């Protein structure tokens with residue numbers, strides 16, 4: 313029996329070692345909390361973005377209340393696509409911010425435009441939903457490859473979340489005082505951003521189709537170089553489904569379309585003629 317317990321203990325130790333997370337945020341900034349003088353427990357209990365889900369329990373990480381879950385299988389997120397983001401937390405009325413950041417341009421910070429993908433602030437007690445949810449759009453121009461997502465719950469003991477401090481901040485030096493990150497928890501994750509590729513098996517080269525302007529918000533003109541007998545022009549969403557768009561003007565070599573009514577995102581123009589089918593992507597602002 314003793315051997316069995318030793319074996320079980322070794323197996324548990326090995327499995328816990330192989331599942332270990334990191335407490336080192338580098339090269340990203342630290343996100344410690346200056347709460348040493350009083351223990352206030354706030355925690356993130358579950359994070360979900362697309363196919364990434366991580367439950368971390370209803371206790372706060374020790375130390376700087378920071379964990380980098382670099383031990384999880386890295387999930388893929390496609391440029392231009394939308395993903396549901398959900399953050400479950402301890403739900404206390406003294407949480408002032410729920411904030412999530414993604415380093416879309418992979419420059420090692422969370423400071424660039426649109427890198428804060430979720431923020432809830434509390435202006436009345438109990439107005440932050442639990443879970444806090446939003447939809448995250450991966451920018452079409454996001455850098456591809458593995459990058460960092462940071463999830464935070466924050467209590468600010470100076471209550472500067474009101475007039476003077478309307479945004480959460482992703483960084484602070486641990487041990488500093490007087491900042492806005494007084495109590496809370498921070499969780500970092502790796503996510504992998506993949507390129508949006510065109511639909512395969514095209515028989516008309518994309519060089520023979522031009523779309524302008526691109527990106528566009530209201531009107532686009534699609535021109536066909538060296539193409540004859542144009543039969544069909546469609547607009548497809550990123551799932552390949554046809555989207556209805558009014559055609560304003562059409563000739564054998566070009567089509568003008570009003571795209572003002574469709575949602576922002578990545579689309580494909582699909583043309584067909586007697587040589588086959590070709591598709592190019594454009595970005596609706």
Ligand SMILES: [Ca+2]
Pocket residue numbers: 355356357358368369371372373497499
């Ligand atoms: Ca947690």
Ligand SMILES: [Ca+2]
Pocket residue numbers: 414415416417418419420421422423424427
């Ligand atoms: Ca950045």
